[in-house]
Amino acid sequence: MKHKQILATLFLLPGLAAPALAASSLPGPAFPQFNNAAQVNAACTLGLGAAKQRVVALERRPVNAGWLAAFDDFYAFLEDTQYPLEFVLNVHPDAVVREAAQACSLRWADFSSTFEQNAAVYRALKKAPQADAIDAELVRLSAGVFEDGGVALPKLKRQRAKALLDQISELDQRFNKNIRDAGTVVAFTEAELSGVPGGVWKAAKRDAEGRYLLGVDYPSYLPLMQSADDAGARERMWRAKINEGGDANLALLADITRARHQLAGLFGFDNYADFNLRRKMAKNAATANAFLADVKSRVVEGELKDLSELRAAKAQQLGTSLSSTTVNRWDTSYYAERIRRERFSVDQEAFRTYFPPQESLLFALRVIEQLMGVRYTPVAADLWHPDAQAFVVSDAATGKPLAQLYVDLYPRAGKYNHAAVWPLRSSATRIGRTSTAALVVNFDRRGLTLDEMETLLHELGHAVHNNLSSTRYASAGGTRVMQDFVEAPSQMLEDWVYDKQVLKLMAEVCPTCQPVPDALLDKAVAAKDYGKGSRFARQHFFASYDLALHAAAVPDPMALWARMEEASPLGHVKETRFPAGFAHLAGGYGAGYYGYLWSLVLAMDLRGEFKADKLSPAVGQRYRNIVLGQGGQKPAPLLVREFLGRDSNSKAFFDDLTR
Ligand SMILES: [Zn+2]
Numbered sequence: 001m002k003h004k005q006i007l008a009t010l011f012l013l014p015g016l017a018a019p020a021l022a023a024s025s026l027p028g029p030a031f032p033q034f035n036n037a038a039q040v041n042a043a044c045t046l047g048l049g050a051a052k053q054r055v056v057a058l059e060r061r062p063v064n065a066g067w068l069a070a071f072d073d074f075y076a077f078l079e080d081t082q083y084p085l086e087f088v089l090n091v092h093p094d095a096v097v098r099e100a101a102q103a104c105s106l107r108w109a110d111f112s113s114t115f116e117q118n119a120a121v122y123r124a125l126k127k128a129p130q131a132d133a134i135d136a137e138l139v140r141l142s143a144g145v146f147e148d149g150g151v152a153l154p155k156l157k158r159q160r161a162k163a164l165l166d167q168i169s170e171l172d173q174r175f176n177k178n179i180r181d182a183g184t185v186v187a188f189t190e191a192e193l194s195g196v197p198g199g200v201w202k203a204a205k206r207d208a209e210g211r212y213l214l215g216v217d218y219p220s221y222l223p224l225m226q227s228a229d230d231a232g233a234r235e236r237m238w239r240a241k242i243n244e245g246g247d248a249n250l251a252l253l254a255d256i257t258r259a260r261h262q263l264a265g266l267f268g269f270d271n272y273a274d275f276n277l278r279r280k281m282a283k284n285a286a287t288a289n290a291f292l293a294d295v296k297s298r299v300v301e302g303e304l305k306d307l308s309e310l311r312a313a314k315a316q317q318l319g320t321s322l323s324s325t326t327v328n329r330w331d332t333s334y335y336a337e338r339i340r341r342e343r344f345s346v347d348q349e350a351f352r353t354y355f356p357p358q359e360s361l362l363f364a365l366r367v368i369e370q371l372m373g374v375r376y377t378p379v380a381a382d383l384w385h386p387d388a389q390a391f392v393v394s395d396a397a398t399g400k401p402l403a404q405l406y407v408d409l410y411p412r413a414g415k416y417n418h419a420a421v422w423p424l425r426s427s428a429t430r431i432g433r434t435s436t437a438a439l440v441v442n443f444d445r446r447g448l449t450l451d452e453m454e455t456l457l458h459e460l461g462h463a464v465h466n467n468l469s470s471t472r473y474a475s476a477g478g479t480r481v482m483q484d485f486v487e488a489p490s491q492m493l494e495d496w497v498y499d500k501q502v503l504k505l506m507a508e509v510c511p512t513c514q515p516v517p518d519a520l521l522d523k524a525v526a527a528k529d530y531g532k533g534s535r536f537a538r539q540h541f542f543a544s545y546d547l548a549l550h551a552a553a554v555p556d557p558m559a560l561w562a563r564m565e566e567a568s569p570l571g572h573v574k575e576t577r578f579p580a581g582f583a584h585l586a587g588g589y590g591a592g593y594y595g596y597l598w599s600l601v602l603a604m605d606l607r608g609e610f611k612a613d614k615l616s617p618a619v620g621q622r623y624r625n626i627v628l629g630q631g632g633q634k635p636a637p638l639l640v641r642e643f644l645g646r647d648s649n650s651k652a653f654f655d656d657l658t659r
């Protein structure tokens with residue numbers, strides 16, 4: 001359930017962007033088409049050239065009442081110019097185009113790190129007349145970006161900061177490319193696939209010996225880990241996935257964390273975690289660590305209990321004694337699933353029949369329509385791949401088009417292999433600018449499990465945050481909120497899939513779909529809390545590792561991981577490299593992974609308002625206006641306070657954790 005936010009900044013160039021079909025029905029620009037590397041390179045050069053001219057114009061502009069609007073115009077230009085390329089490098093079907101976009105992305109990173117040290121623009125930003133609190137917050141947010149870029153540092157340190165930031169961008173790109181292009185496949189005989197649903201492997205390619213070749217993408221990986229009776233098969237799949245980034249990525253992650261440490265040093269911080277957290281809700285690593293310790297204290301018992309149950313299930317299945325039975329990391333999903341099936345007789349696979357992918361998408365959109373007073377209308381559009389689809393989001397009451405949504409549902413070679421949303425464009429009420437979000441997941445064409453439906457709602461939550469933002473400035477739009485808040489709106493919605501009233505909406509978008517039987521959902525609800533101790537213990541572990549790694553003076557990602565994991569109940573497995581695939585850490589979530597748990601506290605608090613009715617249009621629209629609509633133009637704690645009528649607290653979260 002990863003959410004990826006583009007942290008860098010964007011284009012649409014005359015002559016290069018092929019017009020989309022029915023472009024007039026899209027409120028924003030058509031998606032730019034890149035058919036070969038030459039088009040990418042030409043668009044890149046043209047966009048960067050235009051951006052540089054605009055910087056000069058901004059530097060020369062008198063600092064008067066219109067300055068903040070001009071600054072925001074520039075931001076909007078960057079979104080339209082740079083973001084499509086940053087996105088295309090993750091989803092384009094043609095490797096040549098992806099690689100050209102990746103090279104272009106580095107040129108943009110160089111542009112951004114130069115711009116963020118532009119003292120003239122920074123001074124003007126701080127001096128620009130502010131009409132109200134929204135203007136003041138824009139200045140505070142944007143000045144922070146310049147300051148983090150090193151604008152206020154003395155010359156030598158400033159140069160060093162730019163070099164480090166450019167280096168980090170490049171290393172992060174290589175890290176992600178290694179995963180995207182790994183193309184890992186694992187060969188299994190039919191016997192080894194015993195227990196795995198045939199739909200997962202029967203149509204797969206086979207090698208010369210007739211073995212089935214399965215990728216490590218989610219539609220293959222998850223069902224195999226949950227249902228392959230052969231422990232050796234599970235182990236091979238698990239090892240293939242966990243080693244995907246390889247030693248190359250371990251080295252890259254070490255370089256990235258070292259560069260971050262040096263960067264923090266330039267600002268007088270002795271570690272990157274404190275440097276990075278100072279503008280977030282948590283404010284510093286000590287607060288984040290104290291929060292994590294609190295979480296840990298409440299899940300430690302549950303984790304051990306879960307583990308002993310897994311061991312008992314394994315001993316029973318294999319007919320071994322409890323004391324001689326060891327649970328391995330490749331056993332956990334399998335035995336947890338067995339317990340879930342036996343104890344709660346719930347089978348995630350059973351949901352696929354009820355949740356065909358396209359209908360599931362329409363259902364999820366219908367939930368948002370009902371709740372937030374909007375309409376989604378599918379429109380024809382030329383996008384990056386024939387599987388991708390476009391929707392216009394409009395206000396239900398006025399019919400006014402508000403936004404565009406792109407959706408890319410299925411896995412394919414070279415595509416980003418997790419679930420994420422790219423906010424491609426932010427809205428700005430001052431110029432009637434509409435927003436665009438792209439939702440990217442990797443679902444099985446046979447249908448979704450309930451867990452995957454949760455993922456869909458989660459990602460849609462990010463898209464809605466972008467799409468329904470109604471801020472004055474694009475540069476404060478949608479998901480440009482504090483990073484330890486950004487997951488909250490998405491996490492809040494995950495719970496919606498367990499509600500019968502909500503699931504009934506499926507009949508409105510798919511009259512021929514069989515409704516999920518009440519009994520099946522009841523079982524899923526009963527099973528929901530099962531394994532919570534282990535799940536939260538793992539999240540806690542990831543977050544603690546991330547903070548520890550970014551607090552170290554000489555970071556050694558693999559050694560630290562092995563040491564910390566060795567101390568966990570399941571221990572560390574030699575020759576495995578989890579950090580090599582931990583893209584959050586290499587990218588924008590470095591020292592920020594705790595934000596998933598931190599946001600969850602807020603999500604559960606927000607969810608309380610929907611307790612009586614998860615489809616209440618009154619509460620939904622209040623939420624849309626007070627929280628989503630405000631994007632980053634008010635600080636996150638204030639948004640939450642205005643919606644709840646009080647400050648947020650962790651009661652709902654901790655009650656749920658120990659339930
Ligand atoms: Zn997310």
